[in-house]
Amino acid sequence: MSLRxxxxxxxxDAFAALGLDRSYGEVVVSQRPDLAQYQVNGALAAAKxxxxxxREIAEAVVERVAGxxxxxxxxxxxxxxxxxxxxxxxxxxxxxxxxxxxxxxSEPSRxxxxxxxxxxxSKALHAGHLRSAIIGDALKRLFRVLGHDVVGxxxxxxxxxxxxxxxxxxxxxxxxLPYFDPEYTGPYPDEPPVDIDELSELYPWIVxxxxxxxxxxxRARRATLExxxxxEGYVALxxxxxxxxxxxxxxxxxxxxxxxxxxxGESTVRDRLEPMVERLVAAGVAVExxxxxxxxxxxxxxxxxxxxxxxxxxxxxxxxxxxxxxxxELRAEEGYDVVLYVVDHRQSLHLEQVFRAARKAGxxxxxxVLEHVAFGTLNGPDGRPFKTREGGVLLLSDLxxxxxxxxxxxxxDADLAQDYPEEERERIAHQVGIAALKFGDLAxxxxxxxxxxxxxxxxxxxxxxxxxxxxAVRMKSxxxxxxxxxxxxxxxxxxxxxxxxxLMLTLVELPDVLARAAELRAPNHVADLAYRLAGxxxxxxxxxxxxxxxxxxxxxxxxxxxxxxxRSTTLLLDLLGIEVPERM
RNA sequence: GCCCCCGUAGCUCAGUGGACAGAGCAGGAGCCUUCUAAGCUCUUGGUCGAGGGUUCGAAUCCUUCCGGGGGCACCA
Numbered sequence: 001m002s003l004r005x006x007x008x009x010x011x012x013d014a015f016a017a018l019g020l021d022r023s024y025g026e027v028v029v030s031q032r033p034d035l036a037q038y039q040v041n042g043a044l045a046a047a048k049x050x051x052x053x054x055r056e057i058a059e060a061v062v063e064r065v066a067g068x069x070x071x072x073x074x075x076x077x078x079x080x081x082x083x084x085x086x087x088x089x090x091x092x093x094x095x096x097x098x099x100x101x102x103x104x105x106s107e108p109s110r111x112x113x114x115x116x117x118x119x120x121x122s123k124a125l126h127a128g129h130l131r132s133a134i135i136g137d138a139l140k141r142l143f144r145v146l147g148h149d150v151v152g153x154x155x156x157x158x159x160x161x162x163x164x165x166x167x168x169x170x171x172x173x174x175x176x177l178p179y180f181d182p183e184y185t186g187p188y189p190d191e192p193p194v195d196i197d198e199l200s201e202l203y204p205w206i207v208x209x210x211x212x213x214x215x216x217x218x219r220a221r222r223a224t225l226e227x228x229x230x231x232e233g234y235v236a237l238x239x240x241x242x243x244x245x246x247x248x249x250x251x252x253x254x255x256x257x258x259x260x261x262x263x264x265g266e267s268t269v270r271d272r273l274e275p276m277v278e279r280l281v282a283a284g285v286a287v288e289x290x291x292x293x294x295x296x297x298x299x300x301x302x303x304x305x306x307x308x309x310x311x312x313x314x315x316x317x318x319x320x321x322x323x324x325x326x327x328x329e330l331r332a333e334e335g336y337d338v339v340l341y342v343v344d345h346r347q348s349l350h351l352e353q354v355f356r357a358a359r360k361a362g363x364x365x366x367x368x369v370l371e372h373v374a375f376g377t378l379n380g381p382d383g384r385p386f387k388t389r390e391g392g393v394l395l396l397s398d399l400x401x402x403x404x405x406x407x408x409x410x411x412x413d414a415d416l417a418q419d420y421p422e423e424e425r426e427r428i429a430h431q432v433g434i435a436a437l438k439f440g441d442l443a444x445x446x447x448x449x450x451x452x453x454x455x456x457x458x459x460x461x462x463x464x465x466x467x468x469x470x471x472a473v474r475m476k477s478x479x480x481x482x483x484x485x486x487x488x489x490x491x492x493x494x495x496x497x498x499x500x501x502x503l504m505l506t507l508v509e510l511p512d513v514l515a516r517a518a519e520l521r522a523p524n525h526v527a528d529l530a531y532r533l534a535g536x537x538x539x540x541x542x543x544x545x546x547x548x549x550x551x552x553x554x555x556x557x558x559x560x561x562x563x564x565x566x567r568s569t570t571l572l573l574d575l576l577g578i579e580v581p582e583r584m
Numbered sequence: 585g586c587c588c589c590c591g592u593a594g595c596u597c598a599g600u601g602g603a604c605a606g607a608g609c610a611g612g613a614g615c616c617u618u619c620u621a622a623g624c625u626c627u628u629g630g631u632c633g634a635g636g637g638u639u640c641g642a643a644u645c646c647u648u649c650c651g652g653g654g655g656c657a658c659c660a
Contacts, residue, residue, distance in 0.1 A: 028600070028602095029600090030603095031602070031603065031604095031605095032603060032604080034604095035603080039602085039603090041601090041602055041603095041641095044602075044640065044641075045601090045602095045640090045641095047640070048639095048640080054640075076603080077602090077603055078602090078603085078640070078641080079640090080602075080603065118660095120660070157660060160659075160660065161659055161660075162659080162660075165659095207659090210659095217659095221658085289657085290657080290658085291658085292657070292658055294657075303587095304586075304587050304588085305586060305587070305656080306587095306656095307656060307657070308657075309657085310657045310658055312658085313657095313658040314658065315658085317658085319657095319658070319659080319660085320659085320660055321657095345588080345589065345654075345655090346588095346654055346655060347655085347660080348588065348589090348654095348655075349587080349588080349655055349656065350655090350660085374588095374589090376589080376590085376653090376654095377653085377654085379653090407622095410622065411622095413622095414620085414622080415620095416620065432622085443597080443598080443608095444596095444597065444598085445597090445598075445599095447589070447590085448589090448590070448597075448598095449589085449590080449653070449654090450596075450597070451595095451596065451597090453595090453596070455609095456596070456608090456609075459609080459622095460622050461608090461609085461622060461623090462607085462608045462609060462622095463597090463598095463607060463608040463609085464608085464622080466622055467608095467622065467623085469622085470620080470622045470623075471622095471623090473620070473622090474619075474620065474623085477619065477620065478619050480619095481619060482619085516600075520600095524598075528598070528599090528607095531607085531608095532607095535607095538623060538624070539624070539625095541619075541623080541624085542615095542623080542624050542625085543624095545618070545619065546619060547618095547619045548618070548619075562619095583620075584620085584622070
């Protein structure tokens with residue numbers, strides 16, 4: 001149990017003994033580190049219902065709680081209880097940290113599916129795809145560390161209008177290909193007719209043309225319908241698009257260090273669509289409106305207007321609402337307790353509609369959690385979604401190259417790097433660049449739309465991913481040198497120096513922060529702790545020269561502290577998807 | 585028009601109903617014969633968009649207004 005929850009339990013007991021709700025005893029990290037390490041504010045809140053002055057309650061609580069493991073307890077101001085724990089207690093919790101992380105989970109183990117990434121297969125990944133992938137991956141790692149059974153699903157956009165548009169685009173360019181000939185009965189060529197570059201160029205081109213040309217847009221809709229009805233040439237072409245696109249996207253996700261357990265997509269549920277729609281119609285859940293099928297999802301007690309969900313187009317073709325609903329059905333059958341949709345906040349209404357329809361139609365059981373983990377957009381310096389100077393989108397692969405270049409330059413400026421083998425320099429540049437990218441994103445709260453600033457992502461000083469790696473590298477270096485001198489980490493002693501104590505206090509926050517980050521689905525809390533830990537370590541490093549320490553027991557203790565800090569930092573960085581090099 | 589999100593230091597952003605609102609960058613002053621200076625120390629900088637309310641206590645909850653972004657049926 002974490003130090004904070006252990007203290008909370010004791011203060012809760014004390015409040016309970018006074019006939020007050022034990023939740024008043026919640027201990028929090030002090031807002032005033034100059035006064036105390038922890039504080040309890042419950043006496044103030046309890047005063048009214050107890051009919052006693054807050055200070056009196058606080059005094060009574062303090063009297064009951066006093067013990068060896070608490071060094072200082074005092075009542076301050078209007079009724080705050082200030083707590084300073086005994087150094088021995090602190091050291092004991094640092095030593096037990098590894099066990100406490102495992103018990104940070106606040107709920108029973110659940111089967112969780114995280115839907116993230118979600119790229120459309122009609123184009124290469126660009127900067128706009130970054131957030132869902134990074135945030136979803138971090139949440140997957142977090143829930144997994146907390147002991148849940150977690151599955152990540154990329155949920156490809158591969159069965160909707162974009163494919164129909166691509167089919168039409170290719171037909172306009174290369175009408176001679178056999179895929180478009182209704183008379184042709186196959187077999188179709190094994191080689192894809194396009195590569196990823198052509199695909200990436202084709203898609204924006206056709207989207208623009210469809211926007212200006214209603215007839216062409218209609219043709220794309222028809223192609224979509226025919227694909228969904230199984231027209232062979234189109235299906236063959238779709239497979240090619242999928243192959244070409246996935247190969248490129250896999251490369252980009254690999255470079256980011258992001259993987260998926262399931263590479264499902266809209267098309268995964270294509271055989272479910274027709275029966276599901278028929279069932280919804282038969283059940284009276286889906287009704288005809290203006291030629292299309294809709295599901296009314298408004299509830300009588302809605303504070304807001306919730307428009308109906310559009311289930312099918314009037315030509316009978318399917319939209320992403322259809323595939324999303326069928327995907328809920330698939331996930332329900334596969335027995336997930338919780339499904340987290342890590343999707344852009346602009347889709348909140350859509351997901352709300354899908355979730356409601358799934359409940360209404362009995363597709364999702366009542367106890368299955370469907371939750372939209374929304375995030376803000378990545379904007380350029382002008383406050384609008386990020387574009388390159390030329391006005392195009394920035395490809396993810398180019399973005400990765402940019403941060404790697406910056407890391408390589410920084411490495412070349414450092415004296416140490418000259419004797420690093422070429423291969424290691426490249427690996428470090430990659431790890432550092434990715435760290436800058438991921439930390440730069442994850443340090444922000446997911447809901448805020450933040451400004452993408454290349455200078456910020458390529459400067460590695462201050463609150464950045466590389467700063468965290470640098471701290472960890474320093475820890476590794478100390479431990480490596482200690483090893484060479486046959487110095488071993490020993491039992492962690494009570495801290496004597498302020499900066500040592502400060503480091504320990506931050507360390508023991510770990511289980512609480514993980515629990516909170518999971519509860520809020522907010523990886524920035526993980527990022528924040530990692531940053532504070534690195535800062536505390538760097539200050540400890542300046543003040544306490546581990547390898548030169550003369551007292552062997554103190555030195556062994558410090559080595560243990562460094563080792564624990566490294567383990568914690570590595571864990572936190574791993575949760576953020578950031579690797580730590582051996583040196584940098 | 586209705587709904588959602590946002591508004592915090594010059595810039596980019598944190599902030600769990602609690603005490604004196606934080607960090608990084610930028611600006612100023614220092615620290616490398618010492619475990620990696622991608623580091624550390626000190627410092628300048630704020631009517632938390634504005635008003636009202638709830639509360640012992642509000643950046644945080646409610647409400648009105650102002651400003652910005654987004655969404656609202658055949659795109660995803």
